[in-house]
Amino acid sequence: MSKRKKLIVIGNGMAGCRAVEELLERAPDAYNITIFGAEPEVNYNRIMLSPVLAGETTFDEIVINGRDWYADNGIELRAGEEVIAIDPATREIVTATGERAGYDRLLIATGSSPFIIPVPGASLDGVIAFRDIEDVRHMTAAAKKGGRAVVIGGGLLGLEAANGLRTNGMDVTVIHLMDTLMERQLDEAAGFLLRRELESRGIEVFTEASTQEILGEDVVEGVKLKDGRVVPADLVVMAAGIRPNTSLASHAGLECNRGIVVDDLMQTSDPDILAVGECIEHRGQVYGLVAPIWEMCRAVADTLASTDGQGYGGSVISTKLKVTGVNVFSAGDFAQGDNREDIVYRDAARGIYKRVVISGDRIIGAVLYGDTQDGNWYFQLLKDAEDISENRETLIFGPGFAGGANADPNAAVAALADTSEICGCNGICKGEIVGAIREKGLTTLSEVRAHTKASASCGSCTGLVEQLMSLTLGENYNPAAVEPVCSCTELGHDDVRRLIKAKELKSIPEIMQELEWKTPDGCAKCRPALNYYLVCDWPEEYADDYQSRFINERVHANIQKDGTYSIVPRMWGGMTSSAELRAIADVVDKFDIPAVKVTGGQRIDMLGIRKEDLPAVWADLGKAGFVSGHAYAKGLRTVKTCVGMDWCRFGTQDSTGLGVRIEKFMWGSWTPAKVKMAVSGCPRNCAEATCKDVGIVCVDSGFEIHFAGAAGLEIRGTEKLGLVET
Missing domain, CATH: 3.50.50.60 (FAD/NAD(P)-binding domain)
Structure with missing residues (x-):
């Protein structure tokens, strides 16, 4: 048995550890491996820092390689020990404490540093x-x-x-x-x-x-x-922006431009020193996304293991935004230019935009917003430079309509080659997932995540993985369990709501203790939900926890684009008086409010109020008898009315009085989404009741009740529930 060589890895992040994982698969006994990391942590998924910040997950849940992984693979981890110098002549590295360690091969995975713009005050605390x-x-x-x-x-x-x-x-x-x-x-x-x-x-x-x-x-x-x-x-x-960390390499005499220059084998200008990740420059390009880094890791592992590989030839990259609820995908080149054609699909009401850029019957770029499920399909066509002339007419509608066929929900994933990447975070291809499902008998999403890591990171590929499971397993596919409220619990919303009632839980700490919350104080995702459920279930006993509300609800105002706030006092049924208008005018003058707007909901909006003035503004409005119009809330916003039979020649009922009574009865209640209502005094429908969440149209014989209308991004007429006499 040949003697193991010494491999030192500088960088305990995603690139360095992924390269070691790939190396262990190819040559588990080739090296004694030591990993130095400046951070005092094990390897964790930096892609998931955003969900940690948002309170959607915890640090422990984003750890990729725990300390057991290092020990099980015989890797010496030197976390919290920064390497400050490389001496290629003696094949040694030097740590911040002055320790020297020798190597046969060295892998630099130092990543990048944030670009701090050089302006006065950049070094201030905060x-x-x-x-x-x-x-x-x-x-x-x-x-x-x-x-x-x-x-x-x-x-x-x-x-x-x-x-x-x-x-x-x-x-x-x-x-x-x-x-x-x-x-x-x-x-x-x-x-x-x-x-x-x-x-x-x-x-x-x-x-x-x-x-x-x-x-x-x-x-x-x-x-x-x-x-x-x-x-x-x-x-x-x-x-x-970021800048590749090249100082170690440049001081060691290695060739550097924007990054550490490497060849297709990931070797630097010193063939015993390799580099991978955000710190490198390959063929004039630097990369800051994870998918190309995984490709580099496979190439560097081939080099270290002396296995035949294709090397690294550069990457065509795609991007998905991970801001919760925002679906954005882009790939390739979508700039304006000669000899290019755009195919564009827009649906403003649904917030969907798709643009595919074509040159010479080949896709060269794609941008998707709102509906990104076909992103991987477009990306594969782009990477393969496939001729799309036969599918051009239906191309923008995705693979489900390719060739004029009817839509197939699994068509996008079925059309992908086995080499197509499904999970960009972990570099997992379609063939790997299908193979694991078939060979290991996997039937649930959690099992696929555990065995392949697909969908285990940012989660943006979960839909594709589930489609792939459905395609592979057919009737044997076991859909995922209910989505938990947040990472603090395994329970879904329905279970939490049921247990609050069944166990008579009447405070947030009581819920978290009884239902075994993973975190002592919850997070920004679960606390507002629990507060809402408690108010709904125990309205007489539970005191609303304002700290568990969102900022707009805490200050009873809407934040505006310039950082100021707007306030909308409630005007019952759109009715007001000279005294109320004088009170509003006095507040506008006293606090120098720059804009006053009559809203479409028959109320007055005061805009441009400074945050520090909000308590005093509300104090003065409260003295005049005003309450909040809840223009920010998931609750009743307005009950719009017409003048009805009191003044209108065509009025059939007292629409104004009914609207006032409904608003006074309903205001202050919470609902899953904002609610707008209206009462029209006759079928002429001046209050526009037939595009509201709930609308009432007065007729001679009584009242028509309408529901499920919309007049926002989506325009939708109401459905008629029925006619009542009183």
């Missing part, structure tokens, strides 16, 4: 990056104090940070230099839809905005833009 778990811990601690956060950078990482901080209750502003969010991955149309979605969540977005200075003496207080605007801030997150 200015951080978003790259590792320690950054997440700092951000979570800051979010507990509330206040405002500014995220500099509207790329993939910046938007994930913004969403996580917003979920934690902070007021968030994104400052982006370019005119389109994620401009490297999205075209203008998709970027507009993304911005609209983020703003609907209360995230303020400034595009074409350049940071001039970060304000504050010892602690950050705000961000000043070059156009003179100042954005208040208690926390500033730098997410303006």
